[in-house]
Amino acid sequence: MASNPCFSAFAATEESPILHYYGFEILVLAKRVLISSLLLKADKVDVEDFLKNTFSSKKQIILAPYYGTTVFSLEDIPFEALEQLCVVKPSNEPCPIVSTHNEEEYNLRRIAYVNANADEKPAALNSVRNFVHVAVLENLSASIHKEFASYYHPIEQQQLLLLGNRKIYSSDKQKILKFEQTKKKDEASKKRTEARANLPSISDKQASKDSQAESTSKISSPKLKEASHDQVNLKSPAKSNDSKRKTRKEVNYKGILRSFN
Numbered sequence: 001m002a003s004n005p006c007f008s009a010f011a012a013t014e015e016s017p018i019l020h021y022y023g024f025e026i027l028v029l030a031k032r033v034l035i036s037s038l039l040l041k042a043d044k045v046d047v048e049d050f051l052k053n054t055f056s057s058k059k060q061i062i063l064a065p066y067y068g069t070t071v072f073s074l075e076d077i078p079f080e081a082l083e084q085l086c087v088v089k090p091s092n093e094p095c096p097i098v099s100t101h102n103e104e105e106y107n108l109r110r111i112a113y114v115n116a117n118a119d120e121k122p123a124a125l126n127s128v129r130n131f132v133h134v135a136v137l138e139n140l141s142a143s144i145h146k147e148f149a150s151y152y153h154p155i156e157q158q159q160l161l162l163l164g165n166r167k168i169y170s171s172d173k174q175k176i177l178k179f180e181q182t183k184k185k186d187e188a189s190k191k192r193t194e195a196r197a198n199l200p201s202i203s204d205k206q207a208s209k210d211s212q213a214e215s216t217s218k219i220s221s222p223k224l225k226e227a228s229h230d231q232v233n234l235k236s237p238a239k240s241n242d243s244k245r246k247t248r249k250e251v252n253y254k255g256i257l258r259s260f261n
Helices: 005-012 036-039 044-054 079-087 103-115 120-139 173-198 201-246 253-260
Strands: 013-023 024-036 147-153 158-163
Touching: 005 036, 005 044, 005 120, 013 147, 013 173, 024 036, 036 044, 044 158, 079 120, 079 147, 103 120, 103 253
Parallel strands: none
Antiparallel strands: 013 024, 024 147, 147 158
16 A cells, blocks of 8 residues: 555645535535546556545545535435436446446345335445445546545545536636635625624614713702702892881871971
């Protein structure tokens, strides 16, 4: 394994952006590998050995795009979907996953699954999946399948193999640019929404105004009381003078005038 040039060739392959249709579009940096480039440095046996050691789990094998909320790897893909994938031939490949070179073994496992009872179904389906796993890697090493893309998935915590020519991923620059622009717009819209959500509501503003008015009223009320008291004091003398006036005896101006006469 240490002398297998495919491992070093894969490690040296530069990563480039791709859109992976994995339940939803995700933009990742991935290694895009042409089998022909590996066969220039190694033979079919080396390529097959590299693939089987690098992608040893069915969970790593992605055979179809998924645009819905459910994502399937080879580990958990339903039988009906798997059977359809096995017989679909991409236009630029010589044959599908299952063809004349391996259809006899596939049919044996398929029939075993179809005829299995409820208790036997899970094991029979796993047998079909195991066959497809081996078939995909063998087909790649024979350049029946021309290419694959691979990147480390942080959630799965393993290197994924995205089988090429099945619209599982895209390296189209225009699609990637459009995706990035849409993502930026969505993020900007999300930030604006969050900013608006953090602004105080009209009721909060009114409550703040009422609180300020109440505080102002409490601060000014002693002065108002003092002013009111002063006004009372100012009016008091006037009332006292009126009282005095009311208690005076009336002057007999006619009597005084007579005395002068």
